[in-house]
Amino acid sequence: MDNQTKIHIKNLNLHIGKQQILKDINVQIPKNKITVILGPSGCGKTTLLKSLNRLTDIYPDIKVEGSIEIDGQDILKVKKRDVTDIRKKMGLLSQRPYPLPMSIYKNITYGLKISGRRRKRFLNKRVEHYLKQASLWDEVKDRLKDPASALSIGQQQRLCLARGLAVDPEIILADEPTSALDPVSSQAIEEKFVELKERYTIVMVTHVLRQARRIADHVVFMYLGEVVEQGSAEEVFGNPKEERTKAYLRGAFN
Amino acid sequence: MRKFFKLLEERIFQGLMILATYGIAVVLFVIIISILIKGLPSLSWEMLSQTPKGGFYFGKEGGILNAIIGSLYLAFGSTLLALLIGLPVALYMNIHLLNRKKLVNTIRFLLDLLWGVPSIVYGAFGFSVMIFLGMRNSLLAGIITITLFIIPIMIRAIDEVLKSVPRGLLEASLSLGSTRSETAYRVFVKQCIPGIITAVLLAFGRGIGDAAAVLFTTGYTDYIPTSLSHPTASLPLAIFFQLSSPVPEVKDRAYASALVLTIIILVISILSRILSRRFQKTKINF
Numbered sequence: 001m002d003n004q005t006k007i008h009i010k011n012l013n014l015h016i017g018k019q020q021i022l023k024d025i026n027v028q029i030p031k032n033k034i035t036v037i038l039g040p041s042g043c044g045k046t047t048l049l050k051s052l053n054r055l056t057d058i059y060p061d062i063k064v065e066g067s068i069e070i071d072g073q074d075i076l077k078v079k080k081r082d083v084t085d086i087r088k089k090m091g092l093l094s095q096r097p098y099p100l101p102m103s104i105y106k107n108i109t110y111g112l113k114i115s116g117r118r119r120k121r122f123l124n125k126r127v128e129h130y131l132k133q134a135s136l137w138d139e140v141k142d143r144l145k146d147p148a149s150a151l152s153i154g155q156q157q158r159l160c161l162a163r164g165l166a167v168d169p170e171i172i173l174a175d176e177p178t179s180a181l182d183p184v185s186s187q188a189i190e191e192k193f194v195e196l197k198e199r200y201t202i203v204m205v206t207h208v209l210r211q212a213r214r215i216a217d218h219v220v221f222m223y224l225g226e227v228v229e230q231g232s233a234e235e236v237f238g239n240p241k242e243e244r245t246k247a248y249l250r251g252a253f254n
Numbered sequence: 255m256r257k258f259f260k261l262l263e264e265r266i267f268q269g270l271m272i273l274a275t276y277g278i279a280v281v282l283f284v285i286i287i288s289i290l291i292k293g294l295p296s297l298s299w300e301m302l303s304q305t306p307k308g309g310f311y312f313g314k315e316g317g318i319l320n321a322i323i324g325s326l327y328l329a330f331g332s333t334l335l336a337l338l339i340g341l342p343v344a345l346y347m348n349i350h351l352l353n354r355k356k357l358v359n360t361i362r363f364l365l366d367l368l369w370g371v372p373s374i375v376y377g378a379f380g381f382s383v384m385i386f387l388g389m390r391n392s393l394l395a396g397i398i399t400i401t402l403f404i405i406p407i408m409i410r411a412i413d414e415v416l417k418s419v420p421r422g423l424l425e426a427s428l429s430l431g432s433t434r435s436e437t438a439y440r441v442f443v444k445q446c447i448p449g450i451i452t453a454v455l456l457a458f459g460r461g462i463g464d465a466a467a468v469l470f471t472t473g474y475t476d477y478i479p480t481s482l483s484h485p486t487a488s489l490p491l492a493i494f495f496q497l498s499s500p501v502p503e504v505k506d507r508a509y510a511s512a513l514v515l516t517i518i519i520l521v522i523s524i525l526s527r528i529l530s531r532r533f534q535k536t537k538i539n540f
Contacts, residue, residue, distance in 0.1 A: 055425050060353035088431035098426040101445040101538050110440070111430035147536040160426065167430055 006031040006171065006201040007052065012066035014047060014056070021047050023225045025066070029218070034193055034202045036212040036233075039222035040248070045205040046175050048222070052203065053090045053173060054083050070171070088115070090171040091164025091200075093189075096180040097156035099148035100163075104140050107148050107159055111167035126166055133196075134162035135188060154185025161192065172196065174204040178211065190215050209249070213237060221245050286516065293513035296506045302514070306476045310487070310495050314503045318511050321492035323478050325515070327393060328488055329462035332400035333408075336457055339401075340408035341450070345438040347409075348416040349424065362413065368406035374466035376403040381470035391473030394482040399471045400464065404457040411456050415449030416442060420540050447533040455526045459519055465490035489515040 007029035014022035021044050029035045037045045056062050067074045075086050100107050108127045131137040136158045178186035193202055194215055206212055219236040221229045229245045240246045300317050307316030351358050380399030389395055419442055427437040473485030489511055496508035
């Protein structure tokens with residue numbers, strides 16, 4: 001494995017009950033790039049993303065086989081009590097924002113406090129820093145004690161981004177992070193991602209082709225639980241090899 | 255013609271719903287009014303501030319302070335115990351056992367069965383345990399029996415609230431590196447506080463109003479208990495004994511007792527509503 005690969009998925013098979021959701025997935029996700037997992041609804045994109053930080057553990061009847069190596073460590077073999085360490089390496093943005101039921105300030109400090117950081121001055125600094133990173137600081141600096149529920153959906157999603165960055169991850173997992181947002185908020189998130197890829201490896205799931213074209217460096221195209229094609233954005237969008245990819249790019253299965 | 259029948263159908267069902275809604279309101283109103291009419295004349299400061307004189311069965315003098323205090327001790331004690339046991343159980347079922355659907359549904363079924371068991375059965379069970387342990391009628395035995403009786407209510411009521419928390423919130427919290435237990439107490443409890451308050455209220459109301467669970471376990475006394483091992487009076491039994499008294503004045507006092515019990519429940523309900531509203535703001539509406 002070369003230094004440029006952050007996540008290496010090998011022969012991953014995933015069953016829920018008797019149904020096979022992911023079929024023999026082999027994917028390499030490059031470091032400090034935006035990798036977009038693209039495909040029509042129900043093709044297993046979200047499931048693949050969730051298996052990257054072992055969120056598949058909380059669903060019943062799921063069987064995962066194969067390996068997912070992150071920096072060379074197979075996270076599927078990690079013991080249950082160490083799973084939280086794996087998850088800390090990754091921030092998650094979901095389809096709609098799930099702010100925690102507490103104040104804006106506490107949403108950011110939640111992850112830090114859990115890792116034992118409690119000094120007030122340190123926490124204050126971090127809150128400001130990460131809210132600025134998520135371009136939310138100016139909008140909320142005067143009301144940090146307000147509940148997160150008072151924010152708009154777009155602001156909530158940026159809060160979730162800030163909260164995820166605050167635990168100092170290496171990878172950002174995003175599951176259609178803009179699907180519940182208005183165009184302006186969506187654009188803000190996309191711009192943030194392009195900015196953040198210098199320091200983070202970003203994996204984003206989407207079924208919006210235009211969004212993928214806008215920000216992807218690397219593309220993984222999935223269809224019915226299989227990876228059909230993967231490669232750099234220019235290759236996949238410019239010169240697709242597989243018939244199914246071509247059809248999707250023409251808009252045939254949307 | 256079809257349109258006419260559609261409209262008729264709509265009208266009939268609307269009428270039925272209105273009838274049922276107002277019907278319930280009227281029944282509630284009649285109950286409260288009749289307790290007020292019968293109870294208010296006998297209700298006096300003396301009744302609220304003194305223990306009975308001349309016995310609870312024949313005494314026309316004194317008050318029911320023993321029963322008021324006894325009932326509050328019983329209800330608060332058992333509600334607190336049931337919450338301390340029930341909340342962790344409900345959280346465990348909904349977070350740690352998330353991928354054990356069959357097990358959780360079995361637990362739910364058993365709890366629903368226990369919910370349906372009449373309180374007199376709990377009373378009899380508590381009584382037999384007391385005899386087995388050589389305990390006497392006491393406040394403690396009453397608290398334990400009521401706790402057993404309201405625990406299924408508490409767990410299932412909290413469980414229903416926790417069930418409605420979207421999985422995304424759990425995923426979000428886990429992704430930030432917290433364990434399941436941290437998620438349970440720091441996130442789920444916060445999100446569900448209004449619902450948990452409702453569950454506590456439900457359990458409290460059942461606990462304070464129940465006569466059968468305490469009938470065999472607490473005994474009855476004219477004195478205010480000063481220790482967990484003392485027997486204690488309670489409002490439901492005060493009403494029961496006063497109503498069965500041959501003396502008309504004592505019978506009237508039963509309605510005053512009922513009024514006091516109703517007022518206590520009303521006050522607790524209003525307080526918990528106010529408390530619940532304060533927490534409603536931090537709750538995320540999904």
